[in-house]
Amino acid sequence: MLLLVLSAFVAILYNDQFQPFQAAVGFSLLGYTFTTYMIPRVSTAFIKRGLFGRDMSKIGKPICPETIGVIPAICYMFLMILFIPFMYVRYYYHGDGSSLSEPASLFPNGKLSSFLSGMLCLQSMILLGLMDDLFDIRWRHKFFLPAIAAIPLLVIYYVDFGVTSVLIPSFLKRCLNVTSNSFDLGVFYYFYMAAVAIFCPNSVNILAGINGLEVGQTVVIAVLLILNDLCYMLMGDLGSPAYSVHLYSSCMLIPFLGISLGLLKFNWFPARVFVGDTWCYFSGMVFAVVGISGHFAKTLLLFFVPQILNFIYSSPQLFHLVPCPRHRLPHFDAKDGLMHNSWTEYDRDHPIKKVMVPIFSAFEKIRLIKLVRNSNGTIIKSSNMTLINLVIIWFGPKREDHLCALIMALQFLTGLFMLILRHTVAPMLFGFDNSWNMLERRWN
Secondary structure (H helix, E strand, O other): OHHHHHHHHHHHHOOHHHHHHHHHHHHHHHHHHHHHHHHHHHHHHHHHOOOEEEOOOOOOOOEEEOOOOHHHHHHHHHHHHHHHHHHOHHHOEOOOOOEOOOHHHHOOHHHHHHHHHHHHHHHHHHHHHHHHHHHOOOHHHHOOHHHHHOHHHHHHHHHHOOOOEEEOOHHHHHHHOOOOOEEEOOOHHHHHHHHHHHHHHHHHHHOOOOOOHHHHHHHHHHHHHHHHHHHHHHHOOOOOHHHHHHHHHHHHHHHHHHHHHHHHHHHOOOOOOOOHHHHHHHHHHHHHHHHHHOOOHHHHHHOOHHHHHHHHHHHHHHOOOOOOOOOOOOEEEOOOOEEEOOEEEOOOOOOOOOOHHHHHHHHHHOOOOOEEEOOOOOEEEEEOOOHHHHHHHHHOOEOHHHHHHHHHHHHHHHHHHHHHHHHHHHHHHHOOOHHHHHHHHHHO
16 A cells, blocks of 8 residues: 555656646645744743643653644745745646746636635634634634634635535435436535534544644544545546646645644654644644535545544533533553543532433443442443543553554544545445536536
8 A cells, every 4th residue: 555655656746747746745845844943943932931731641740832733834824825836837837838928818716716715714723723722712612713714715615616516326316216416405515514614623623632643633634635636636637627626635735744744743752842722723624625625525524534433422521411521631640651541520519410321331331431330339430431532441551652643543544444435435326426527517
């Protein structure tokens, strides 16, 4: 698999027809270099300004600078602004290097407006994340803010693309006895895309609690999305809409991968910095921007399966069916240096609801939760309901970096399986590649 991916990269890097891709690789290296250069030089300044926290996963709980995710985020914004001429260089010159006679008539203004609206969304999310790190905004106040940040992108989608139909599988069309292979959601499709913009940043933020995981999960998702892009770029027609939008997607993601790896270098065990909510909101919105502007928001969610499962699994605590501590991160045991699952405790003031007792008992039998009972059989403690704690229940206590690597591996394997399904089962269900048949009907 690795050899196949490397071969694909070599084929692209030595083909002039993939020119923005080569430039994106170069900007990715610049992003990694700049991020790794800046972080150690600004960390002390962050601590002096009071932006620091204690690492609960180390003996002695040392101080680490916090909100460092703003550094690679700002780096990415500058890189992508500088990248604009490279992304559209083929509209300035002929293949022989001579200038085009009428570049204004050929320049894709719609694509540029989509790109700039995406940058505006990301700037808004960086600001939201920074405000959250500084002022600790409550969940009920910040949960829907990504949808507001996504408004410029949704407006451009309406003007430039405007397709609001979803395709119906062939077997379902026969069962419903309908002739059309699509169903128009109308305005509800925009609510769906707004929901994607809300989910992606918040899901990255919810699946957190150990050093390296906030950045690590975004690295894995970015790699999976780039692999999905390569499937279209290497096997599709260079003049097709599918090729164009996936080239755009890869050019957004490859520089992002560079700055992410630079941040991961300092956030990996033993962590020297904390990324803060700024990184979670920014990185999640990068994926939302790519999925919406690249017209594959549904495919995007296939690579968020662990985040979706984590949200579903956490919902009893998130919706206060079960008491929810402010921090549900795993517990570090200084005696063995390992991460153990954390607990929610119940007492007379905070009793467990009767409706949850049989549910928890059933979960305990299938190892979805750990319970502690007193001598009367009453539940007095239950493990916190997060994917991280669940992995500890399944695989036992682990060192922080081993636990993070295990969750990242599960994320990659799940995403790879979904990628295979996307390019094998989906065409069989719909009779064609469902995303791009509709695109070609719109653009032709």
